[in-house]
Amino acid sequence: MGLEKKCALLEDLIEKCGGCAVVDGGFATQLEIHGAAINDPLWSAVSLIKSPELIKRVHMEYLEAGADIVVTSSYQATIPGFISRGLSIEESESLLQKSVELAVEARDKFWDKVSKVSGHSYNRALVAASIGSYGAYLADGSEYSGNYGEDVSLDKLKDFHRRRLQVLVEAGPDLLAFETIPNKLEAQACVELLEEENVQIPAWICFTSVDGEKAPSGESFEECLEPLNKSNNIYAVGINCAPPQFIENLIRKFSKLTKKAIVVYPNSGEVWDGKAKKWLPSQCFGDDEFEMFATKWRDLGAKLIGGCCRTTPSTIKAISRDLKRR
Numbered sequence: 001m002g003l004e005k006k007c008a009l010l011e012d013l014i015e016k017c018g019g020c021a022v023v024d025g026g027f028a029t030q031l032e033i034h035g036a037a038i039n040d041p042l043w044s045a046v047s048l049i050k051s052p053e054l055i056k057r058v059h060m061e062y063l064e065a066g067a068d069i070v071v072t073s074s075y076q077a078t079i080p081g082f083i084s085r086g087l088s089i090e091e092s093e094s095l096l097q098k099s100v101e102l103a104v105e106a107r108d109k110f111w112d113k114v115s116k117v118s119g120h121s122y123n124r125a126l127v128a129a130s131i132g133s134y135g136a137y138l139a140d141g142s143e144y145s146g147n148y149g150e151d152v153s154l155d156k157l158k159d160f161h162r163r164r165l166q167v168l169v170e171a172g173p174d175l176l177a178f179e180t181i182p183n184k185l186e187a188q189a190c191v192e193l194l195e196e197e198n199v200q201i202p203a204w205i206c207f208t209s210v211d212g213e214k215a216p217s218g219e220s221f222e223e224c225l226e227p228l229n230k231s232n233n234i235y236a237v238g239i240n241c242a243p244p245q246f247i248e249n250l251i252r253k254f255s256k257l258t259k260k261a262i263v264v265y266p267n268s269g270e271v272w273d274g275k276a277k278k279w280l281p282s283q284c285f286g287d288d289e290f291e292m293f294a295t296k297w298r299d300l301g302a303k304l305i306g307g308c309c310r311t312t313p314s315t316i317k318a319i320s321r322d323l324k325r326r
């Protein structure tokens with residue numbers, strides 16, 4: 001299936017949802033709720049090695065909550081990351097492939113079950129392969145600073161992303177989700193790579209923001225979106241894992257800067273301490289607040305809305321209930 005047909009699948013889904021599809025919530029958060037130990041350089045991707053069944057369970061929980069799109073467990077899964085754990089290249093690539101398979105299996109199993117129930121309100125979900133930023137791989141919280149150092153060039157970022165992208169694409173997801181991109185250079189690397197590799201799967205690129213105005217690097221979103229707006233591979237652009245109170249302003253800003261669909265899936269408002277590897281308490285938003293926010297974000301034009309870290313299936317249930325109240 002070519003790029004146009006895959007884009008049409010996503011467009012159909014958004015239409016079936018009444019104009020705004022629901023993305024799932026914090027994947028790592030739900031793993032932890034089930035007791036997974038992810039204080040690890042591979043973070044949530046450590047579960048691909050240790051507990052693949054749990055990954056499937058978490059996908060199922062988000063599907064049951066009403067997610068129309070599930071994001072795979074590959075955010076911090078990288079070939080060099082797995083190799084530094086003693087795995088071979090072949091084993092590393094097969095874990096990346098597995099991340100897509102687990103989500104596809106969960107989606108198919110769930111859809112097989114609910115599609116037989118008359119009057120159900122679910123849609124057949126799509127699977128988005130997560131591609132975390134270079135900063136996520138560094139595991140030092142630099143996805144929130146954008147500070148990759150002087151020696152990180154466009155080519156280095158493309159080299160970092162290339163093989164993982166090829167393997168994930170080969171595994172056949174419906175979408176690609178570039179997550180927590182903190183600067184223009186990496187956004188540009190991702191776009192150029194999609195083109196160079198002739199990828200036929202629509203992608204979204206989401207940035208983080210720590211001030212609600214700019215990318216973490218200090219670059220304006222006008223600059224950051226410039227290479228994305230020109231690309232046919234990019235279906236949507238937006239923000240993930242930033243605090244929810246920033247989102248309204250950022251949707252307004254993005255609507256002036258792009259014709260692409262807008263995707264937002266903020267975290268709960270807590271702040272990641274990259275050194276201590278834990279979430280610090282901060283102004284934190286619960287499910288009821290997310291439900292109210294979701295209506296507002298939809299009315300402002302967002303086409304894909306969900307939650308990121310520290311949100312759970314109950315958050316997604318609240319968002320889904322709200323957005324699908326027709």
Ligand SMILES: C[S+](C)CC[C@H](N)C(=O)O
Pocket residue numbers: 040041043076135136137138139140141143180241272274277309
């Ligand atoms: C989205 S952050 C909470 C993921 C974890 C981070 N890359 C780290 O390893 O510290």
Ligand SMILES: N[C@@H](CCS)C(=O)O
Pocket residue numbers: 026027028029044071073075076130179180241308309
């Ligand atoms: N999708 C990621 C989080 C991105 S910040 C995960 O939970 O593994």
Ligand SMILES: [Zn+2]
Pocket residue numbers: 240241267308309
């Ligand atoms: Zn997150």
